[in-house]
Amino acid sequence: MITLVKGFHDILPDDALKWSFITESARSCLRKYGFREIITPIMEKTDLFVRGIGQVTDIVEKEMYTFQDIGGESLSLRPEATAGILRSVIEHSLLRKEPILRFFTIGPMFRRERPSKGRFRQFFQLNAEVLGDDDPFTDSETISCACSILESIGAIDLVVEINSVGCKNCRSIYRDELRNFLKRHYNNLCQDCQRRMETNPLRCLDCKSPTCNEVMESAPVITDYLDKSCQDHFSDVRKGLDILDINYRLQPKMVRGLDYYTRTAFEIIDLELGHSKAVGGGGRYDSLISELGGPDISGIGFAIGLERLIMSLRDSDEKFSRSIDLYVAPLGDETRQTCHKLVKQLRDAGFSVETKNTLSSLKSHMKQADRAGAQKTIMMGSEELARGAVTIRDMVTKDQSQVSLNDIIIFLRGDGD
C-alpha cells in the first residue's frame, strides 16, 4: 500500500463539508470588507521567500520544501502567501491601476515542520492583505475583519494579542539595546539564542527555554524604544480597536515568525480552543513591497489556519450532514431505461439526484436513499411503468404520491420551495 507523505493529510468528504462551510463563510465575510480573491501558484522562485521572509528565519533556514528544477533554478513550495501575492501585484503593476488594494487568497502552504495535532506540513491558510494604506484605522479594521471571519464560523471567545515592533529605525536602535542586554546574559542563554543573538536577537524574546525565559523577564521591550510616529501609530491602532469593541491585550514581547513585519503585529487567540493557541496572526509590513521591487508603500495582512478551525466544528451539526434532493429507485430490469433518462432530466432541472444503477431490492434502494440524505425518493416498478407514472415518497413525512411522468418536475417544484 502506498501511503500519505508524512505531515500531509486528506480531507475526506465529511470534513470537506466543514471545509466549504469555513471557506464560504470567510469569503462572504471578506467581501463585506471589500477584499477580492487572488489565486497565485503554490510554487515560486526560492529567492522570493528568502528576500521576503528573511534569510535567518526558521522557515527559510530549515522548513522550506526547496528543490532544483531540471533547468537548474531553485524553486520552493510556498511556506506562506504574502510573498506570492506581492510578487503578483508588483509583476502585473496592479498598484498603478488603483492606489489601494485589498486581496485575499485561500490555499495550501508547505512547511517541513514536525507534525502535531492540527499542525501539518501541507496546511491550508486564508490570507488577506491591504496594500497602499498605512492609516492606523486600516490596522484596526483589518484586525476586526479577521475576528469577524472567526466569529462567522462560530468562535465566541476571541482575544487579540497586539504589539508594535516599530519601524526600521526604532527597531535597529532597539535591536542594539537588546543585543547588549543579551551579551550581558550570554551564559544563561540556550544555544539557539546564543546564535540568534547575533543573527536575529528579536527571536530570543519568545524562546520557550525556561532559563531564557527568566532572562527575558528583565529584557528591554520594544515599545519603550518606539519613535514618535510609531508611538502615535500604535496608539491610534489601539484607539481604533477600542472604537470597534475588540477585545485585545498588549503583548510587548510578541514577535512574529517572519522578519518583514513592522509596527503593528498581532495574533488572534481562541480561548475556547484552549492551550492559548493562535488561530490567526498577522501584521504590518512597511518595506516588504519595495524590497520585492514594488513601490515604496506599506501593507498589512493576516493569515488564518484552517485545519484547527475544522477541528473545532462539531460533527453533529446539521450543516455538515450529507443531503441531496432526490433518490431514484428503479425496481426491476424493465424500468431501468426510463429511470436512467429520468435521472438526467431531474438533474437538468436543477435537482441533486442519486440513484443506483445496479439492479437491487427496494429495501436496499431505501437504505441508500436514507444514507445519502435524500429529501424524496422516486420509485418506479412495473406497475408505475405501465401507467407512465412514479411513486414519490417524502422521506421525512413518509407521504407517498402517484405522479405522472410528465408532471414530476411540476410536482417537485410546487411541493418544495
Next chain:
RNA sequence: GAGAGUGUAGCUCAGUCGGCAGAGCACAGGGUUGUGGCCCCUGAGGUCGUGGGUUCGAGCCCCAUCGCUCUCCCCA
C-alpha cells in the same frame, strides 16, 4: 532535534497464565415477494505493522526495525 505512548477486521478497541482470532459500530443478505432510520437473525471481512529469536506451541515473552499519535519546540 528530545521525551512518552501505541500498532489486532473498514472504524473504535478487548484479548486473562503462552494453548482454535474476538466484540461493538459500519457493510451485505434475510425477517417484510415493493418501502429507509429502531429491533431480531445470518453472512462476509485478519500477513495480529515488519523481520528474526525462544518454545511442542507466540497476538502475548526476547531482540531488531518501521509506521503512527501525543508532549516539548515552532507556528497559523
